[in-house]
Amino acid sequence: MTPQPVRAYAADKVFDGDRFYADHAVVVAKDRISALVPVAELSPDTPVDHYPGCTLVPGLIDTHMHFLRWQGPVFLAYGVTTVRDTGNDLPWILQCRAEWRDRPWPRILSLGPLIDGDPPGHALVAHRVSDAESAVAAVRATAAAGVDGIKLYASIAAEWIAPMAAAAHEAGHKISMHCLPHGVLVAGRGGVDEFYHLDGILADIWPDHPPGWLHVWGDPGLAKTWDRQQQVADEIAALDLVSTPTLAYWDSQWRMRLEHGPWPEERAHMPADLFKWSSAALDPALGHTWQRALKAAQRFQRLLNERGVVVLAGSDTPCGGILPGQSLWRELVLLTETGLSPAAALRAATAAAADFLAQPRLGRLAADCAADLAIVRGDLSRALPDRPEVELVVRDGTPHRPADLLRQPDDPTWRSDPWARQFEQHWTRRMQA
Ligand SMILES: [Zn+2]
Structure with a gap:
């Protein structure tokens, strides 16, 4: 999926970084947010993805x-x-x-x-x-x-x-x-x-x-x-x-x-x-x-x-x-x-x-902020989930489906990353102790 020129994402609840709103939409233009508006005020030309039963939050x-x-x-x-x-x-x-x-x-x-x-x-x-x-x-x-x-x-x-x-x-x-x-x-x-x-x-x-x-x-x-x-x-x-x-x-x-x-x-x-x-x-x-x-x-x-x-x-x-x-x-x-x-x-x-x-x-859904957001099942104004069902993630304007992200092929080269070597070294020393 690639960034859309202009697209709105609507959910039952939207948290803008400070407070919750009902029935609002976030309008995204390329990699930036252009507006947070009530769904009823969206321009009819703007394509909208509706997420009923969900809460939209900043990334x-x-x-x-x-x-x-x-x-x-x-x-x-x-x-x-x-x-x-x-x-x-x-x-x-x-x-x-x-x-x-x-x-x-x-x-x-x-x-x-x-x-x-x-x-x-x-x-x-x-x-x-x-x-x-x-x-x-x-x-x-x-x-x-x-x-x-x-x-x-x-x-x-x-x-x-x-x-x-x-x-x-x-x-x-x-x-x-x-x-x-x-x-x-x-x-x-x-x-x-x-x-x-x-x-x-x-x-x-x-x-x-x-x-x-x-x-x-x-x-x-x-x-x-x-x-x-x-x-x-x-x-x-x-x-x-x-x-x-x-x-x-x-x-x-x-x-x-x-x-x-x-x-x-x-x-x-x-x-x-x-x-x-x-x-x-x-x-x-x-x-x-x-x-x-x-x-x-x-x-x-x-x-x-x-x-x-x-x-x-x-x-x-x-x-x-x-x-x-x-x-x-x-x-x-x-x-x-x-x-x-x-x-x-x-x-x-x-x-x-x-x-x-x-x-x-x-960290905010406001005009000119980065188009980073997440859409999560449930009403987060009532309670937060510790095992959330994330429907969609938008990073820098580009939408990603969580299931696709979690299907990334295994890349064993992570074992050469500094913290992988550090953890392995700590573990080896613990085993030898
Ligand atoms: Zn730490």
Whole structure:
């Protein structure tokens, strides 16, 4: 299918990035949206595709993911038309970003490599730094390569954060961080704009916590920190930090350890080896801890929502073996469980994401925006689906049928992609341990 000169798409409900409308149509001219109008006001010359029983939304933005080439068509099939890669091999991801328009992929934005201390958590996709000077130099070099933002990883020393943030801002970029182990408040006071996974919060709310990783949030002792959690939420709001909690990743961690396991779509559309590399053995005790951890993280995210902290939707696929696209819908459902309305959750993957990313032509259905949209079965103003039935995806004006996208031939060359090699290396080391 090719871009049509002028065509309208009509549905029972239309979400424009901010609110829902009934019986509206989006008029597309080539690769741009020309108008959002009531169906009754459409010009009789405009060809219209009607989608009764469906909701039309802007193409979704996954604000936290790590790109592998096989993911491209799967993202599109689920209505995700833009992704922000939050850490990858720099030349490789910039090459992918240059190619998206000619491939069945979403638009790609890139934060370049994970800028990390020594040793880095994921060496094959990291830029290793060892002191404040090399840390600032890494930010400048990454910015000079033409990225869309800067990402700091967990081994960055606390005292390097402020000079790195200043260098990012000087280059015109926002700076985002996976905050372990110094906490989110240190990062925010140092000038970081966005924090990932809610994980560094543990150092802020429970500095003497038992050693461990995110699942420590499932420790029953966490409840004693409730007063401190509210103070930390106040301070995060005062610092104007943005939260990208990637709850879909937390969700994967209990599913893989309990009987639930992967969704059928994950088994059907993900390469089997990636499952193997990112899975964990059945472990009911740890699985239940992870379930409690997810609930605790959602309670904290609710505190942030109540204080007006901006939240962005990101999945962290393929970490946790979660499926591109479907995992972003799951993220939206998990966000509604933190008290957001369906509209507010959708905003986190559309207009709010576009605003934070400074991409005014994305995330909205308005004149002169990119013709990126998805048509999904059901009334999304009532509830969001975590396994959506997507009828049609339009990327840059070109319509795509999800079934065709999911039938792309297998391309085994994805195994040479940087994150495939990184996952395989982590898995091999785990097996040898
Ligand atoms: Zn990530």
